[in-house]
Amino acid sequence: KAGVTQTPRYLIKTRGQQVTLSCSPISGHRSVSWYQQTPGQGLQFLFEYFSETQRNKGNFPGRFSGRQFSNSRSEMNVSTLELGDSALYLCASSPSGTGVEKLFFGSGTQLSVL
């Protein structure tokens, strides 16, 4: 079974631009979560999608948005980029996102904002 695939692996953007990151979950997994990893902060929860619906959202500004398609693939978008948005963005999938399920993470997209 293929793992969680995130594209692109690296991105360099400048302040004010917008960016779209993509995540393909493990086949059969319907829940997709997004996390931001920065040094010293660990993994900060952005949002979770299930069946194209956002079920939970973290404490991030509205510049961060996401969506999920009918095939469970997900995208997240960051508009009006700021220097502080530089981070590793991780996507994780799980079968249903209910109960206690292991999260399966992709390798992440490293975003650098200059």
Add this chain to the structure above:
Amino acid sequence: DQQVKQNSPSLSVQEGRISILNCDYTNSMFDYFLWYKKYPAEGPTFLISISSIKDKNEDGRFTVFLNKSAKHLSLHIVPSQPGDSAVYFCAAQTLAASYDKVIFGPGTSLSVIP
């Protein structure tokens, strides 16, 4: 306010000795606690979990201990191996809602010295 804390950013241990990684939490409503391991340039992978109704869970060289009264858990790795060198994230989850996000701590970087 960080609900899951890992107060040691880094830890160095000799090969063959015990590694003890600590985690504290503030929310007494957490139902499950999980440990994830992350190598550079890879996403985190699930390692071991423990229910809040238990005080110990063991899986091979890895044991997690939970002290609910102290809101503290620890991961013991015995014996430590160089391949265990990675960042370890403590995480917690409640089961009150149909979906609840997994909350991660900031991580502890473990170096096992040959």
